[in-house]
Amino acid sequence: MDRSKDNANPTILNASDLPSRRRELSAKKRDDGGTGLFDGLVPAYNYLNDPFDGPLSSSDSDDDSFEDIDEQEIYDLIAPISDPEHPLSLAELAVVNLPDIHVEPPTSPQSSISTVVVEITPTITHCSLATVIGLGVRVRLEQALPPRFRVDVRVKKGAHNTDDAVNKQLRDKERVAAALENGTLMGVIRKMLSTCE
């Protein structure tokens, strides 16, 4: 690949400085996006968030979907996603940050739908890969969280030149669905997610 990187020298956070907490529970994957195929690509440096990879008891399926999932758990799910152009995780690049993650409860007592809002901070303002990173975060959370969560991924205000356009795309379910049927793009996403779990 000839493409030069948008940001050749990003700021990198030390792994030990990243917010973490032993996860007491971990949301299951609803759908294995075939990440196993990419095991060979998992960079050796990344053991950041891999507390226990044994399968969780299959009992915690739909019945206990009202378990609380907090910001740290959301962070743990997306922190190990690999940057599409650097051999680093989104957490290490500070693309995803704990204070920019919010879990919002249902808006009505009759509703059981919670919303997860993740604001991402692309490494530099003209990062052309912001959409791909956002898509990776959205796919990761949609696969890992119970279906009662709606996932809203946005570019943090002012962090990106075309954030409105990127946000609108990431918000559009139909375009996200179509993008995931695009083999090339899905290959990039799978590679990014191959460092999760």
Add this chain to the structure above:
Amino acid sequence: MSSLQIQPLATLSPPSNSRCWQSVPHPSQPLIATACSDKTVRVFSLTSFTLLHSISGGHKRSVRSVSWKPHTKGQSVLATGSFDASAGIWRRVERGPEEDFTRHGRDDDEEEDDEDYQFSCILDGHEHEIKSIVWSPSGQYLATCSRDKSVWIWEELEDDNFETVAVLQEHDQDVKCVAWHPEEDLLASASYDDTIRLYREDQDDWVQVCCINGHSETVWCIEFEGSGMGEKDFRAQKGELSEEQIQHIELLERSGPRLASCSDDSTVRIWRRQPKEGADHANGHAGVPSIIRSFSVDEEWVEDAVLPQRHDRVIYSISWSRKSGLLASTGSDGKIVIYKERWKEQISNGVTAAGVDKVVNGIEAPSRHRMTEWVVAAELYSAHDVFEVNHAVWAKRCDKGRRSDDEEIIVSTGDDGEVKAWTVEEVKPQAGG
């Protein structure tokens, strides 16, 4: 206030195990076709709520939208639009008289017929995903729209011979939905660019005749009101009407069927065409020789109403009943909401009671008083458990339990892969309650 209740009737079986996008009832038969992300279309019976046919092997990606050709004799013709950028035409010979499908006690007969839908032809031209496909009410035209920002109009010259009659590239972005006027060759399209555009033929060319700016986010779905609804909706109610109300009914008659739209801005809006000066209406028609009038195809559509906001996330679909004028909406929050239009309460001097808020410091709001209001008649949470609902449509009730020839059900389609039928019942006021 709620006056209707949405009750579960059936989950069509078997469900798909992946997202379904849209379900469209057949214009005359008790059938409904569902567009699925597993690249298939499923055709279910609305008498038994079971799967009759699965149409596969045609599209390489999700089927996003389907449309039955109206007025076909002896066969069913289904058009499919896919994320693979192509549209398909499928045919199936229908045995037996179409008329008697509503008869009781024979709902097994037609399901024994295992003859499948035959692939008939493919319509290529779009560069990206097709988002919506719909036949015109006459069956003469087929409209498609795509992420490639274009709207195409196809004309079927003879069976399987389609000609492109127009490629309309007015939108700046992804086009989400196309809809035909029920009486005129007037096409509307809704887009990711937040606008709705209308087109008609002018001297052999299809041109844009109106651009509606009103929504602040992607417009996901549009649908015209049915034809002749003045006989069926609030306007048909007996009782004394005021002079203003009579004028309002006449205005609606001159405007013709209205247009409804729903958006990522969480609103449903109704648009009405301004009758043209000199156009056919009761008085003053004879005076102006048409040759002098500088005729323009441009149309002006104005906002007629903003419906009560009951969705807190994107609204994906609306459906306007052809029988009752009730409007149903559904979306990401998993709710189905039914709205009803009614006269606003009048006070003695002809000013609408609820319209008082329009008068600020003695200055009337620029628009005329709203004569009618839309109220929420029913609201259902979690129609598809916690999943998003992509589509909800009114359909004629055909199963054995139906209570009248006119009874309608709502059919919803969700991310859980399920297609569900719902009855809509009047809530009887409880005695002493």
